[in-house]
Amino acid sequence: MTRIDNSRVIRAATGTQLTAKSWLTEAPLRMLMNNLHPDVAERPEELVVYGGIGRAARDWESFDKIVETLRRLEDDETLLVQSGKPVGVFRTHTDAPRVLIANSNLVPRWATWEHFNELDRKGLAMYGQMTAGSWIYIGAQGIVQGTYETFVEMGRQHYAGDLSGKWLLTAGLGGMGGAQPLAAVMAGASCLAIECQPSRIEMRLRTGYLDRCAASGPTC
Amino acid sequence: MRGIRPDLLTDQTSAHDPINGYLPAGWTLEQWATARERDPESVNRAARASMAVHVQAMLDFQAAGVPTVDYGNNIRQMALEEGVANAFDFPGFVPAYIRPLFCRGIGPFRWAALSGDPEDIARTDAKVKALIPDNPHLHNWLDMAAEKIKFQGLPARICWVGLGDRHRLGLAFNAMVASGELKAPVVIGRDHLDSGSVASPNRETEAMRDGSDAVSDWPLLNALLNTASGATWVSLHHGGGVGMGFSQHAGMVIVADGTQAAARRLERVLWNDPASGVMRHADAGYEVAAECAREKGLDLPGIL
Numbered sequence: 059m060t061r062i063d064n065s066r067v068i069r070a071a072t073g074t075q076l077t078a079k080s081w082l083t084e085a086p087l088r089m090l091m092n093n094l095h096p097d098v099a100e101r102p103e104e105l106v107v108y109g110g111i112g113r114a115a116r117d118w119e120s121f122d123k124i125v126e127t128l129r130r131l132e133d134d135e136t137l138l139v140q141s142g143k144p145v146g147v148f149r150t151h152t153d154a155p156r157v158l159i160a161n162s163n164l165v166p167r168w169a170t171w172e173h174f175n176e177l178d179r180k181g182l183a184m185y186g187q188m189t190a191g192s193w194i195y196i197g198a199q200g201i202v203q204g205t206y207e208t209f210v211e212m213g214r215q216h217y218a219g220d221l222s223g224k225w226l227l228t229a230g231l232g233g234m235g236g237a238q239p240l241a242a243v244m245a246g247a248s249c250l251a252i253e254c255q256p257s258r259i260e261m262r263l264r265t266g267y268l269d270r271c272a273a274s275g276p277t278c
Numbered sequence: 279m280r281g282i283r284p285d286l287l288t289d290q291t292s293a294h295d296p297i298n299g300y301l302p303a304g305w306t307l308e309q310w311a312t313a314r315e316r317d318p319e320s321v322n323r324a325a326r327a328s329m330a331v332h333v334q335a336m337l338d339f340q341a342a343g344v345p346t347v348d349y350g351n352n353i354r355q356m357a358l359e360e361g362v363a364n365a366f367d368f369p370g371f372v373p374a375y376i377r378p379l380f381c382r383g384i385g386p387f388r389w390a391a392l393s394g395d396p397e398d399i400a401r402t403d404a405k406v407k408a409l410i411p412d413n414p415h416l417h418n419w420l421d422m423a424a425e426k427i428k429f430q431g432l433p434a435r436i437c438w439v440g441l442g443d444r445h446r447l448g449l450a451f452n453a454m455v456a457s458g459e460l461k462a463p464v465v466i467g468r469d470h471l472d473s474g475s476v477a478s479p480n481r482e483t484e485a486m487r488d489g490s491d492a493v494s495d496w497p498l499l500n501a502l503l504n505t506a507s508g509a510t511w512v513s514l515h516h517g518g519g520v521g522m523g524f525s526q527h528a529g530m531v532i533v534a535d536g537t538q539a540a541a542r543r544l545e546r547v548l549w550n551d552p553a554s555g556v557m558r559h560a561d562a563g564y565e566v567a568a569e570c571a572r573e574k575g576l577d578l579p580g581i582l
Contacts (some may be wrong), residue, residue: 072394087428095431192513227284235290
């Protein structure tokens, strides 16, 4: 089980040249790879897309096997993915899903971080977060509008719809939280966000979601 | 920093994952990295203790009149378990601000251009405006998004639309692929954080009117329905957002490849998926959802 491979740089194919047998299998292939694009994923070398340890595939062997299987999958077959590992291809029909995915599911009494982490260490599980393991994470924009809608509604309820001259205090600039500074500005407010990981701050500066960074409270 | 007073307060650290997602107060990054490898339980304890202090500070700001909201990372639950008895005094963002949208099946609809060409997204943006002409809030979002959001990876767009609009947009995008107006097919999906696709009592289904916060039949039915309707890939997850034991949720993605077969699937999936959210909220007793269901002609035998 290879969880970290610093030599891997994954980018989805673009254009109209298919590498799978149809667009219905090319699409999940490109979206799996897009989840691991260096500008999309938080720690692509570890297959981590966002949200702590939300992964796109269980390990690099599983990733390679999913890619290989999607490339050969027929239009009446369905690939089953179990916590980030491709486990079966079954004959279904053309209107059926091409991929069915179950990630991180545990019987309720065992559904704790302690038990999950034990399984995860043994290579028996993967944390799929929401759109990491289901291959439809599109970067922080995916959360910007939800966050924008929330901040606008906060402004409407508490400041008569006008957030000019107001500021938001928050923390966390990861895959989810990184949307906050831009959403706040779009909603008309300013934002001060606290973040401990320099790489996350740099990523948000690079993608234009953040204007500037300060090393301590007084300087900001 | 003493004496400062924000106008709004929230938090989006990865508090749902106390070992990997929250730097304990006073620790260096190096100390944290080492301890996560060698003694994860020490990180767990220290992070949870810090979260209790963090939530207490949020409660103090709230008591001082600062609008304070939980942004769905389960930090209130962690603080509660650490002895902050009134951790849930500030509300979650869903019941406070998002649920009225969910009642009409409105949620995080999104699509990505498989061509990799930003021009395809510009064309779909224009199509959304043309098909939904009477929503200035949506138009404002699309304009600002086009101006301020840099694409990461494949060009993509998100906009919150609901039952009655999603399938119209899907069919229109499919027609644009068929006519060659778009250079390649698009995928259409959504977050699992949506109207009918999640059970998460500390976030999306916090404080449901009928107390059905923890009932997870709904996301299971949503996944089964999307599978039966012909989505291109369907997923069923546990623990997203708020961590293990606290949520179950389903995802859906469908490809618009320009074919007639895709059009039939798009029409079914992009109607049924948000309709299942209207169903879930109508069952919980939200009048807005029941009205929406009647207006859209949903057949909900045990509910309406």
